[in-house]
Amino acid sequence: MTVSSYFLPRSLPEALEILQRHGPDLLVMAGGTVAMPLINEGLSMPGAVMGLRRAGLDRIERTDGALRIGATATLTQLLDQDAIPVLREAARTTGSWAIRNMATVGGNLFTPPPGGDVAVALLALDASVILAGPTGERALPLADFFTGFLTNQLAPDELLVELRVPMTSDPAAWVKFGRKHANTPAVVTVAARLRWSGDKIADARIALGAVGPHPIRARQAEQRLVGTRLGPDAIAAAAAVATEDCEPFTDAIATDWYRRRMVAIFVGRVLEQLAPRAEPEGR
């Protein structure tokens, strides 16, 4: 263990000041579910660590048509909110109780795939990230936040402080497929949200996890759905084209070949959950 300094700021300004003072050699930690295993195994040797758990960034509140989720709100806290049910479902299928009690919503954005399940749901919900730096805050669509595998738009002097999720009545659905039922890394995760205009889809979001360098949008599949009534043919077409939207990889959980095939199956299943039910006969 090489950590010689541990900082526990009590406010955001104090946290930003510590980051400014120590620069990129400071390890910023929220729940520690990514960092601590690396430190314990000698794969990360930071000289200084800043824990954000007391910085007052863990509130979840509804304001101005949005659900504002503090970056250090835990996944267990996310289970307690009822404003956006699909986020509760995403949190419920991530890790174990012990992990969910520690892991944070903001930290989930930095978890390498096949982790980062909650970020997939946030992507489908058009969430924004709020980044705070020495000159103030800026908002960025989550879809623009990720730049590559383990890389993102966060500047060296910035902290992720909040996720802002627009409140919507659009139907949304979520599914995570792993090798076992619970507490498992994903083979693929899929989140979808549809906006209807009459009996046709006006806008669609499909987000995929564990099949790319970071959570990604299946944009071709989204476009394929617009203007359809989400019948079996439209679902099959969108599911097929979603396999071209992803860049799956091979790891101990699954091969890239298998992951690509599961994308088609689970995009189809998520969309079936959102499809209009046929009216029973005789009504």
Place this chain on the structure above:
Amino acid sequence: MNLSGSRTLDAPREAVFAAICDPATLLAVIPGCRAIERTSETEYRGEIALRLPGIVGTYRTVVRMADADPPGYGRLEGEVVGSLGSIHGHASFRLTDADGRTTVDYDGQAVIGGPLARLDSRFIEGLAGSLIGQGLGNLNTRLQRHPPAGASGDQSPTIKETPA
């Protein structure tokens, strides 16, 4: 570790080759680059700070242009050393004219030592590919904003600064 890739930049290849040899440009486009110094006609020394999920650190780098045929070809050798281990490697790149734009094809191999070598190769290769992609994207943006007048960066042999 093997790495290869290709990307087309919106600038003529003379400008791209000059930019690759220019310390000021390298400082601006390499992700996390805090300082760079040209120590001889063909050698650069620098410092790169990376802030990754769970892992932060500063890495000293030395890169030599082992072979060059401007503006179409170059071969780089170098090493990256930090508290988590070292990476020794070489890479060659070809710049091909594509109707006034330039296609960069690169291919490299590296050997990883120390604790870094215990990380899944998917992580190292994925991260390296991601950083190269980000660097080439930055280079493309810079070339469009500041088209070079022509010559390479011989006028600025030593640069040490911290980017804003």
